[in-house]
Amino acid sequence: MTAITWLRERSELGVSALLLLTGVLVLADVTVAPRSGNAADPLGPNAVPVLLGLLLVALAVLLTVDVLRGGRGEAEGGEDVDLTAPTDLRTVLLLAGVLVATAALIPLVGWPIAGTVLFWGATYALGSRAFPRDLLIAAGVSLATWLVFDALLGVDLPGGPLMGAF
Incomplete structure (x- = not known):
């Protein structure tokens, strides 16, 4: 048995390596850039x-x-998933484009408009091709999340043109 075959049969080790790397990075970040707490917080940041x-x-x-x-992850058993179907690259690229556009728009026009996009x-x-309905729902969800985070939770999300409105 070659090393490649051995690794292919134990592909879950890749997930394990990713978990280990992420954990080590989090711990390294805490040791390299420690945050200082205050007297009111006994555990600290x-x-x-x-x-x-x-x-x-x-x-x-x-x-x-x-x-x-010898443990192995269970293969996908979803009855509504066709595992033989190819990836819909158009959908994946559209979603990636929307995420990149949103990240670019947030500092320019604020969360409510970027979230709507x-x-x-x-x-x-x-x-979905119900343009007016989807746009109204998207705007409502985006505005609601902005209000909850900005006004209720105190998390400062950029408001863009709506900054002084609420």
Whole structure:
């Protein structure tokens, strides 16, 4: 058995390596750029990143041990998924374009408008052609998320032209 065949039969080790790398990066970030806390927070701002990094490393180790002992992930068994169908590259590229456009638009026009482009573009890419309805729903969802995050949760999302309206 060649090394390539051995690795192909244990492809879950790739997921394990990704988990380990992510965990190590999170832990490295905490040690390289520590955040300072205050007296009101006994755990400090490093507690969650350290916990997350340690959990990712632990999951990577557990998955590696399981795979090396013969454990295998179950193949997709969804009855509504045709595993032999090719990837719809047009849809994937449209969705990728919508994500890139949204990232570019947020600093220029704010979240409410960029979010509308994101939500409407995703519905269009996935096949909906009810333009006025989809646009109104996308605008409503985008505006609602902006209001919840900006006004209620205190997370500053750029408002663009709506900045002074609410």
